[in-house]
Amino acid sequence: MFEGPVQDLIEALRRLPGIGQKSAQRLAFHLLKAPADEARALAESILAAKERVAICRECFNVAEGERCRYCLDARRDPALVCVVEEPADIIAVERTQEFRGRYHVLGGHISPIDGVGPDDLRIRELLARVERGELKEVIVATNPTVEGEATAIYLANLLKPLGARVTRIASGIPVGGDLEYADEVTLGRALEGRREI
Amino acid sequence: MRLEALELVSFRFWESLRVAFPRERTALVGPNGCGKTSILEAAWYVASLSSHRSSSDSALLRRGAASAVVRADISQAGRRERVEVEIVARGRARARRGGASVPRRRDVLGALRAQVFSPERVEIVRGDPAARRRFADELLVQLHPRYHAVSRDYERALRQRTALLRDAAGASRPPAGLEAWDEALVSAGSELLAGRADVARRLAPRAAEAWAAAGGQGELAVAYEPNVPVPAGRAGAAEWAEAMRRRLGERRGDELARGASLVGPHRDEVAITMDGMVARTHSSFGEGWLIAVALVLGAAAAIAEAFADEPVLLLDDPFTPLDPARRERLAGALPAGAQAIVTAADPGEIPETFGGGTLLVREGEVLGA
Numbered sequence: 001m002f003e004g005p006v007q008d009l010i011e012a013l014r015r016l017p018g019i020g021q022k023s024a025q026r027l028a029f030h031l032l033k034a035p036a037d038e039a040r041a042l043a044e045s046i047l048a049a050k051e052r053v054a055i056c057r058e059c060f061n062v063a064e065g066e067r068c069r070y071c072l073d074a075r076r077d078p079a080l081v082c083v084v085e086e087p088a089d090i091i092a093v094e095r096t097q098e099f100r101g102r103y104h105v106l107g108g109h110i111s112p113i114d115g116v117g118p119d120d121l122r123i124r125e126l127l128a129r130v131e132r133g134e135l136k137e138v139i140v141a142t143n144p145t146v147e148g149e150a151t152a153i154y155l156a157n158l159l160k161p162l163g164a165r166v167t168r169i170a171s172g173i174p175v176g177g178d179l180e181y182a183d184e185v186t187l188g189r190a191l192e193g194r195r196e197i
Numbered sequence: 198m199r200l201e202a203l204e205l206v207s208f209r210f211w212e213s214l215r216v217a218f219p220r221e222r223t224a225l226v227g228p229n230g231c232g233k234t235s236i237l238e239a240a241w242y243v244a245s246l247s248s249h250r251s252s253s254d255s256a257l258l259r260r261g262a263a264s265a266v267v268r269a270d271i272s273q274a275g276r277r278e279r280v281e282v283e284i285v286a287r288g289r290a291r292a293r294r295g296g297a298s299v300p301r302r303r304d305v306l307g308a309l310r311a312q313v314f315s316p317e318r319v320e321i322v323r324g325d326p327a328a329r330r331r332f333a334d335e336l337l338v339q340l341h342p343r344y345h346a347v348s349r350d351y352e353r354a355l356r357q358r359t360a361l362l363r364d365a366a367g368a369s370r371p372p373a374g375l376e377a378w379d380e381a382l383v384s385a386g387s388e389l390l391a392g393r394a395d396v397a398r399r400l401a402p403r404a405a406e407a408w409a410a411a412g413g414q415g416e417l418a419v420a421y422e423p424n425v426p427v428p429a430g431r432a433g434a435a436e437w438a439e440a441m442r443r444r445l446g447e448r449r450g451d452e453l454a455r456g457a458s459l460v461g462p463h464r465d466e467v468a469i470t471m472d473g474m475v476a477r478t479h480s481s482f483g484e485g486w487l488i489a490v491a492l493v494l495g496a497a498a499a500i501a502e503a504f505a506d507e508p509v510l511l512l513d514d515p516f517t518p519l520d521p522a523r524r525e526r527l528a529g530a531l532p533a534g535a536q537a538i539v540t541a542a543d544p545g546e547i548p549e550t551f552g553g554g555t556l557l558v559r560e561g562e563v564l565g566a
Binding site for chain 2: 113118150153154183185188
């Protein structure tokens with residue numbers, strides 16, 4: 001236990017996701033050693049983010065205004081939408097530079113154990129987008145976990161009757177990977193999702 | 198397949214131990230509570246990523262330790278491989294195979310194929326259906342390591358779906374999203390059903406043979422009694438999925454009224470009978486013991502057949518309650534060419550037909566004798 005502000009800082013850092021006691025201490029002492037400007041810059045960027053960053057009213061991605069940069073970008077195909085669980089997943093899809101459509105952030109996945117039902121996610125808003133006739137294809141890119149798959153099935157059941165094309169991202173062997181070292185679950189799914197060449 | 202050596206760090210009672218098994222047959226002999234069982238438990242952990250004695254990994258850690266490590270040197274067809282598995286109470290545990298880290302711990306499954314017997318295994322015969330399901334699933338993982346993930350996914354889907362039904366119990370309409378959880382349950386459940394059906398088919402004749410070889414009286418039968426109607430013919434996961442969906446439809450009303458998941462492999466039974474009598478209620482203690490040994494040897498024979506290679510037999514205290522004639526028969530029933538490691542508190546229990554070498558286990562050390 002440290003005293004006063006140091007301990008407060010450690011405890012505040014510890015509340016962040018992925019940070020345990022040791023990491024919190026290391027970060028706290030790093031900040032204490034750092035020049036005052038650096039610490040102030042960090043504090044200010046946290047405040048600025050909290051004050052300025054809003055939620056996009058179209059897709060619920062983080063935005064610096066009413067709409068996020070992807071919804072504002074007129075070059076992107078408005079009829080194609082990729083559904084993800086969290087804003088961070090958009091970054092992952094963007095890194096591919098392959099996707100030129102828009103997004104829809106659900107804000108998580110369905111998980112009855114944690115009390116998260118369909119109404120707690122931005123599903124009604126996604127349905128509204130489809131009902132307005134804006135979307136022709138919905139790509140469901142929730143995580144390939146039990147909960148992510150269940151969420152994907154739930155969405156497909158709702159969206160298909162509305163006439164939208166609903167697709168699910170494939171899962172399989174990473175490119176550059178070796179079949180020999182692929183685990184059996186991944187390889188099994190890759191075989192299931194095989195296609196003609 | 199041979200387990201050449203085993204190394205334990207902070208595992209149960211052992212702070213640090215390395216023990217080699219140069220011979221096909223090894224007896225670990227020492228007084229009660231000296232740590233013999235933990236050595237077999239550590240070997241089984243490498244083979245199955247689970248303990249046969251404890252459902253919680255934290256029980257495997259030496260008092261005060263945050264993590265334990267088990268290393269196993271395994272040889273098969275002249276190829277030697279080292280597998281290292283970390284065990285932690287909390288957080289992510291690592292594993293290495295052949296000197297390289299693997300992305301997931303389950304990637305080491307299949308490196309060591311084994312079967313384990315211990316006095317607790319009598320539960321398979323005399324305990325709840327859950328103990329028999331667990332035994333079937335362990336064999337399934339030994340035969341097809343991917344089932345480790347399948348059964349974990351099934352548990353998760355089941356917990357989620359049950360939570361949904363419980364919160365909506367008594368409601369007139371199904372809760373939103375139930376069909377999605379039906380599919381999640383069916384997706385993993387149908388694989389588990391198909392896998393268990395296959396396991397029971399392989400296990401039944403070989404357990405009966407092992408039972409006869411070990412001197413059991415009467416006919417031992419193992420039969421899979423799945424919770425959903427058995428599809429016709431040699432059904433795969435797709436056929437089991439159809440059967441499960443149909444059954445879910447039939448029992449929808451009951452599930453909603455009771456707020457519970459009533460359909461799926463979590464309600465399976467693997468029936469064990471002796472001359473048609475249910476072994477769970479009709480076997481004596483000694484019979485139950487020998488049936489459990491026969492199941493373990495039967496499972497080992499199923500693995501041997503599937504891989505054309507004998508798995509390692511880990512037998513904790515197999516001889517104690519048996520009379521000398523039965524001990525002889527049991528030792529004789531161990532398959533030739535299979536490595537067997539047994540434990541005994543009393544060296545006199547080990548019949549001469551077992552052969553092999555003896556290692557003396559004392560508090561904190563293992564001595565060759």
